[in-house]
Amino acid sequence: MRDDPQDLDYARGQQWHARQAHARSEWQRMRDQAVTVPCPIPPLGCGMPAGAACVTRTPGEPPKLLTRFPAHSARTALAKKLADQQRKEASNA
Ligand SMILES: [Zn+2]
Secondary structure (H helix, E strand, C coil), rough: CCCCCHHHHHHHHHHHHHHHHHHHHHHHHHHHHHHHCCCCCCCCCCCCCCCCCCEEECCCCCCCCCCCCCHHHHHHHHHHHHHHHHHHHHCCC
């Protein structure tokens, strides 16, 4: 029923869950792509080698796995650039 406010709430809920799921899968895809390249050294990144996830580099604190972002933005950008380059070369070959 369209006029039932409970139905509207349910529809909003579904959209919200869909957006969250999309954001989660996108996040994981970005992290998977980012770990294919090493992270730039500080201050741009954390200097973690390829295959290892980014960690925080707060002075005076032990390194912690990055949880709010898939990786340092410099690393995400580098991985994206390399992936785009490889895709371009593959399409030219
Ligand atoms: Zn990093």
